[in-house]
Amino acid sequence: MIFAMLVNHCMADGTGLLQFLEAVAEMARGASRPSIPPLWNREILRPRTNSHAMNHAHHDDEYTYQHWNEEMQTVSILFGSEEIAALKSQVGGKCSTFEVLSAWLWRSRSKALNIPAEQEARLAFPVDIRSRLQPPLSRGYYGNAVTGSFAVARAGDLIEKPMSFAVKLINEAKRIVDDGYIRAQIDMMEVKGRTPPTLVGSFIFSDNTKVDFAGMDFGWGKAEYGGVAGAGGPGASVSIRVRSTSSGMEKIVVPICLPTAAIQTFQQELRYPTC
Numbered sequence: 001m002i003f004a005m006l007v008n009h010c011m012a013d014g015t016g017l018l019q020f021l022e023a024v025a026e027m028a029r030g031a032s033r034p035s036i037p038p039l040w041n042r043e044i045l046r047p048r049t050n051s052h053a054m055n056h057a058h059h060d061d062e063y064t065y066q067h068w069n070e071e072m073q074t075v076s077i078l079f080g081s082e083e084i085a086a087l088k089s090q091v092g093g094k095c096s097t098f099e100v101l102s103a104w105l106w107r108s109r110s111k112a113l114n115i116p117a118e119q120e121a122r123l124a125f126p127v128d129i130r131s132r133l134q135p136p137l138s139r140g141y142y143g144n145a146v147t148g149s150f151a152v153a154r155a156g157d158l159i160e161k162p163m164s165f166a167v168k169l170i171n172e173a174k175r176i177v178d179d180g181y182i183r184a185q186i187d188m189m190e191v192k193g194r195t196p197p198t199l200v201g202s203f204i205f206s207d208n209t210k211v212d213f214a215g216m217d218f219g220w221g222k223a224e225y226g227g228v229a230g231a232g233g234p235g236a237s238v239s240i241r242v243r244s245t246s247s248g249m250e251k252i253v254v255p256i257c258l259p260t261a262a263i264q265t266f267q268q269e270l271r272y273p274t275c
Helices: 014-028 080-090 097-112 154-158 162-174 177-191 260-269
Strands: 071-078 118-127 147-154 201-209 236-243 252-257
Touching: 014 201, 014 236, 071 080, 071 154, 071 260, 080 097, 080 154, 080 162, 097 118, 097 162, 097 201, 097 236, 097 252, 118 162, 118 177, 147 177, 154 260, 252 260
Parallel strands: 118 201, 201 236
Antiparallel strands: 071 252, 118 147, 236 252
């Protein structure tokens, strides 16, 4: 049996959707109410009425669309614990799995697309703001509570310098997302509206490994797979945690969509299993 949903991201993010589906699953198994009461509280994320200055760096207002006219192809990469450990050993210092995966994918994709050395390459990624707001959002808030952050570099630097260079940029882009950054972005959206993300030299990467859709039980047992249906289109990708049916070991799968002409170059960078 396949259970599928189409969700408007304005209403909920992955964490909020997981909470909603877990509530449905609990009641499907006989509960009279969800174990985590849902909170609406959308007014918490309203813009400030007295805000005039925006002191944080945002790249949204620079965005323009690139239309991909080439034939596209999707390849899915599998990262097990050994592959992730090998990537982290290239960095040398301490880093998270998200940081090292996104750094490797950002560099490899930029190289495959042959982005000119002087052109700006960007990595955009969503950041959960629930614990970063002051005060933090209450448990049970199931709305859209993510904001975007950006790592930016010359394509030449990104490709030629060690992977630790990209990891450091990503770590810094995560670190700056505090209450002031979040409030400034909310204010900016109120003033300028929501500008569409650029695909020019950009890679949008979303970490869904902590959103355990496969762990839900609607009364049929846990799922073999739970997650998005695809890569998210050109310029975007997502990481999903999956369990091998043969070994039972957990791995991370990353589907990525590229022009067919770039796929061959990208696959030369691959030293990891694909599916």
